[in-house]
Amino acid sequence: MDRLIAIITSDDEALRNTPLDRAVEGLTLDHLLQACRALDSFRRQTSNLYHRVRALFFLSSIHRYSLPRLGSVPAFGHIPFRAYTQFLDRRFEESISILLDADSADGPSEALSSALAAAYRGLAFQTLADQVRRSVRSISGNQWMFRCGHAADYPLRIRQELLHSSSGRFPILRETTPVRMDLSHSAWSDIFFLGMDYPEGARVLNISIDLAITGRGQPKPPVEAHFRVIDRPVIRLVSVDLNAHVELSAVAEVFDFAKDYLGLLKAAVIASGIVPPGMEGAPASLAPLLERLTGHPGHGIEIVSKVNDIPKGSRLAVSTNLLACLIAACMRATGQVSTLTGAMEEDDRRLVAARAILGEWLGGSGGGWQDSGGVWPGVKLIRGVQAQPADPEFGISRGCLLPRHDLLPDDRVPPAARQLLQDSLVLVHGGMAQDVGPILEMVTEKYLLRSAREWQARGEAVGILDQVLDRLAHADIRGIGSLTQRNFDAPIQTIIPWAGNHYTQLLINRARAEFGSRFWGFWMLGGMAGGGMGFLFDPEIKPQAATRIQHILSETKRELEGGVPFAMEPVVYDFRINPRGSWSELVPAAEALMPPAYYVLTAPALLRRESRSLTPAQRADLEHFGARSREGGEWAAAGATLIDHLLPETAQSKSASSSLDALLESHGFDRVQHSQIRADMKSGRIGLAQNRLPASARITNVDPGELPGIDGVHSRFVSIGQDALAQGSIAAVSLAGGAGSRWTRGAGVVKALNPFCKIAGRHRSFVEIHLAKSRKASRPYPLAIPHVFTTSYMTHRPFEASLARESSFGYQGPLLLSPGRSVGLRFIPMTRDLRFAWEETPQQVLDVQKQKVIESLRAGLIQWALAAGEGSDYRDNLPLQCLHPTGHWYELPNMLRNGVLARLLDERPSLKTLLLHNIDTLGADVDPGLLGFHLDSGAAMTVEVIPRLLDDRGGGLARVDGRIRLVEGLALPGERIEFDLSFYNSGTMWIDIDRMLAAFPLTRAQLRDQAAVDAAVRDLAARMPSYVTIKDVKKRWGRGQEDIFPVAQFEKLWGDMTALPELDCRYLSVPRLRGQQLKDVAQLDGWVRDGSAAHVASLCDWQ
Amino acid sequence: MTIDKAVITAAGPSQRALPLQRLIDRDGQDRTVLAILVEEAAKAGMKQVAVVVHPGDESACASAAEGASVKLHFIPQAGGAGYARAIWSARDFTGSDPFLHLVGDHLYVGSEPGACAARLVEAATRERCSVSAVQATHESLLPNYGAVGGQPLTGHTDLYTVDSVIEKPTPTLAERSLVVPGLRTGQYLCFFGMHVLTPTLMDVLDSILAAGSTPPPSFSSALQALASRERYLALLMDARRYDLGVNYGLFMAQAALALNGRDRDEVLTRLVQLLAASPARKVSL
DSSP states (O other): OHHHHHHHHOSOHHHHTOOHHHHHTTOOHHHHHHHHHHHHHHHHHOOOHHHHHHHHHHHHHIIIIIHHHHSOSOSOOOOOHHHHHHHHTTOHHHHHHHHHHHHHHHOOOHHHHHHHHHHHHHHHHHHHHHHHHHHHHHSTTTTHHHHOOSGGGOOOOOOGGGGOOBTTBOOEEEEEEOEEEESSOOTTTTSHHHHHHOGGGOEEEEEEEEEEETTSSSOBOSEEEEEEEESSSSEEEEETTTTEEEEEOBHHHHTOGGGSSOHHHHHHHHHTTSSOGGGTTOOOBSHHHHHHHHSSTTOEEEEEEEEOSOOTTOSSOHHHHHHHHHHHHHHHHTTSSSOSSBOOOHHHHHHHHHHHHHHHHHTTOOOOTTGGGGGSOSEEEEEOOBOOTTSTTTTTOSBOSSOEEEEOOTTTSOHHHHHHHHHHEEEEEOSOOOOOHHHHHHHHHHHHHTOHHHHHHHHHHHHHHHHHHHHHHTTOHHHHHHHHHHHIIIIIHHHOGGGSOHHHHHHHHHHHHHHGGGEEEEEEOSSSTTSEEEEEEOGGGHHHHHHHHHHHHHHHHHHHTTTSOOOSOOEEEEEEEOSSOSEEEEEOGGGOOOOHHHHHHHHHHHHTSOGGGSOHHHHHHHHHHHHHHTTOHHHHHHHHHHHHHHSOOOHHHHHHHHHHHHHHHHTTOOHHHHHHHHHHHHHTSSSTGGGSOOTTSOEEEOOGGGSOBGGGOOHHHHHHHHHHHHTTOEEEEEEOOSOOHHHHTSOOOOGGGOOOEEETTEEEOHHHHHHHHHHHHHTTSSSOOOEEEEOOTTTHHHHHHHHHHTGGGGOOSOEEEEOOOOOEEOBOOOHHHHHIIIIISOOOOOOHHHHHHHHHHHHHHHHHHHHHOTTSBOOSSOHHHHEEOOOGGGHHHHHHHTSHHHHHHHHOTTOOEEEEEETTOTTOOOOHHHHHHHHHHTOSEEEEEEEOOTTOOSEEEEEETTEEEEEEGGGOSOHHHHTTOOEEEEEEEEEEHHHHHHHTTOOTGGGGOHHHHHHHHHHHHHHSOOEEEEEEEEEEETTTEEEEEEEEEEEOOGGGGGGOTTSOEEEEEOOHHHHOOOOOGGGHHHHHHTTHHHHHHHTOOOO | OOOOEEEEEEOOTTTTTGGGOEEEOTTSOEEEHHHHHHHHHHHTTOSEEEEEEOTTOHHHHHHHTTTOSSEEEEEEOOSSOSHHHHHHTTHHHHTTSOEEEEETTEEEEOSSTTHHHHHHHHHHHHHTSEEEEEEEEEGGGGGGSEEEEEEEOTTOSSEEEEEEEEESOOHHHHHHHOOOTTSOTTEEEEEEEEEEEOHHHHHHHHHHHHTTOSSOOOHHHHHHHHHHHSOEEEEEOOSEEEETTSTTHHHHHHHHHHHTSTTHHHHHHHHHHHHHHSOOOOOOO
């Protein structure tokens, strides 16, 4: 429609900033479809990048939200499988074309719209990312690196000052760099896409700081890089803090980012031009290049990184500043930065910042443009810049890629203000380390859609920055505290509600309760709260406040850690403003030593070698280290630690192993079954490929017309249901024994307890929401609905603790936990299963550079599986992370085995029906109409299914060899079949207790006979298929570092009960609002925007 | 503007032996590098040539240049090291006159002996300003040369006004400061080792050397100052220059002289025989 295109292209700011929602308000289906056609045509024709991108986001939003909201678009539709595979391969244009053809042929549907929304969104982000990539490459000073493909064309040389050797050793160039904090929080205006489209609104107040964890010495620049020439023709990379080192001798190894922990150092080597990006793919040795670089045959370079005790996720841009620090050292060493020592010139700082952006892109990560602010000194205002005719961005985007840095002089930030800020601010790491990537995408999308509230909030945040600047000029830190608190409470969380969280809110409340008006305000750092944060206090009480904040952090973490993923113990920092930015010193060869920890890491391998095989430099280096360690202090301590490292470690691993065995014993681990599964897996009898039904099985779709829908639930059923409720014959069972690994990416916390969303003014967990629904459903009746949460070895204790702490969230009905009775021990996966998962099933291809990283990572993980022993027990982690729940099939039988069902029946003999649902199906409630429908049908089990959309993966409702049943995605012989199925399993089922018991076969009376129950469960379990699955599990180490490993486990799933011929199962089509599951944190924003959250809230009673 | 004085620098610690090396010139004559350079200057119309030498090398150089057709002066470099100081050592010799400058570790092979210097002198005389000979050079060779940035001079295809001069720039710096319209991507105007300089250059050297900085100022920094003081041009040469100080530099210069001279056929035949007799080796390109 012309109006939408006018909004995109208008020069009139008011029109251009019209929210999409307002522009499409009141449009009919025909008008909206017409608007989509016009927008699609416009985006194909326009040459303006941002017009194109905005049109794409408009299209995505209309398909995702506006069309389904009308209610007149048919729910069912067929998504062509080829469109899906093209989508996964990031061929978005092709995918869109196929989907539009289907739309023309079959007419619109919610299913097609879900796929179109995803494809348009993917294309929009890819277009933006491609543009940033082009801009990075086109920056003057970066271009040569992309055309240098051979050592013979290699133009860099090491500066002479670094070649003056002594006893084979060369001087060391030592670069130290502060990190940055953002005093206003910029409302994420430093995202490249924003800065390039809205330069006037892209402003941040950025401060370079030195840090130290309180009690561990004076603040100093948190990151260091060391560079020197070595007498071996390799690039040696050492990360002191990550305990990793490697010697690279081939060009290809430099580009293998995920092979080890040294990806950041490799990105620095490439981005600094030492191994130019143009050489990627060259099957060459590094030796000729290094000979040209150093001017000496047989010589190479060594680069060492060190992070001074700052954990990951600090929100202080440690990684970006370390990258910039490494790049600065490399560029100084090769003369690309004009000064070898001391500070840098402004032009050089900008060049280093541009190279850091390149490095982040190469490494597949990416922050904002203010992140390398530590390269600059002191306090600075960083601003977006309008593109001028001479800029490569001119005519493409309104703003330039790189911003402008204005150092704020004393008249704008007086020394008293700087001092007061240091005296007031308690800077902390709250312990959470989360991926902010999805948040940055949300910000970009909302900005381009100009969503009304968010756009207004952005304007407010821009105003707050001006006020912060004003208060800073007046040294009014109290005023700043009030502004940063207001910024967090209003604009930031209006734009992105997920930037705040329950943990942070508790911390603020507790600080306020304890310090009252002397607590001046909270200050969120970086992408989201929970990691790096600031609390401003009256300077008079700052020392006490810092001590108390450490306690509050630790106590609150202990309280919540069952349901909130923490990566580390919270810490409080000492800090000071760094006045000089990135700084370099040259240590002459005769005195040159790396940091003490370097020798602890690298010396053991050298000491185990024959001394005659050491190079002169290695020998001299060790001698020098030996001499220093006799002088005492940190060098002597390093010497002592080195001795420890030379001896094999035994005690700790033994104790971890015995603790795991004890856990297995206490949770009913079945060793015989485990050994059988292991043998089957190793021999290839079971595995990912073997999960599938035989190819001969006839699997066909169940036509939407074959199932009753919610509109078939008439008032007669409602009254049947109400009667049943009045008689107390229904209980709710929420399945909460699983790990919820997609929600926390294998962090090992309880998803059900995660307070993930603010509803009715407070963050609520899944448990609280389910209880609030049962409370509301019970309200009209004399008997409250009994609610059971099934738990497992992993979730039971945190569940108990949480319910005790929260007084069962005030739930007045019977509330029971059903503890798990089975546990599995994870396996190192078979490489054939890993290959099957990554190569044989459709996989989401990532952005080009991220894809390279993930492919390198996967190659590394296959090597890990081989080295660790395919199919062997997975024990190399915390004991709880080595166990796994055995699938939700067991959760209902566990209620039989652990006596919970018997107790429930004793307490409520009238109980006849269970509503069973997954913990993440938030729309499921005890609806009288649906209950009545189930009771009226006389079925043993009524399964709720929903119309399938693009993201509904993992099986569905199908006719298998003539019988309608649920089929797991793992069991489908081909991916394509899933796309022919109209219905997706919501996981919600109404179960007739007696008929279900009969399937085992058991009776109510037999529930007291433990032996009979155990035997019945074992017999039925044997009839259920076991699926081998690959799950991600986190292994934490160091200071907030996390690795994710794919491990194999097996599970049995409740949906397979529908295949039992003796169980009479019926199916009911319910709306998406009722049946959709929240599996991934990235779904949350859409869940709020499409009205699902409001619907769930309407089902709840919080009293 | 009359240019009849030349200055050849031959005092660098690593290059002082190079002018004494013997080569067979285009006419098949066994001559020293210095003699060939002096002849290049003479054929460009120079009447006096000063050779700046390392103190003590005067007699060796004098015998190397024996038989020259112009008046020779041997000036020991005084007051410290460095290329800029070497030029400055000839200050009394050049006086208030412009002069041709050649470096002692390069040989120039144009269409005929003296053609390179003659073309440069002719351009400087016509334009009445300092002119440096330059050559379009791939960025991989930037670590070996000084380079200039500038704009094409209207009405000329081979002359550029010089805005900036940088000694051995990194490709990063070159890309940001030295891109010249009309050159291929990744190519820069690098010095050919041959300049015509006005007396202002000596004034510049007076001031920057008097400042006594460490490390000593480079010749390129003096040329950068010259560009800011007066008109300064670069002349694009299509001839070849050979750096004698690099690996195989002398050999390549000899081959170039021979292949452009009287004995071309004989040398070519020998080279082909040499190639035919060499065992085949895989070459990595």
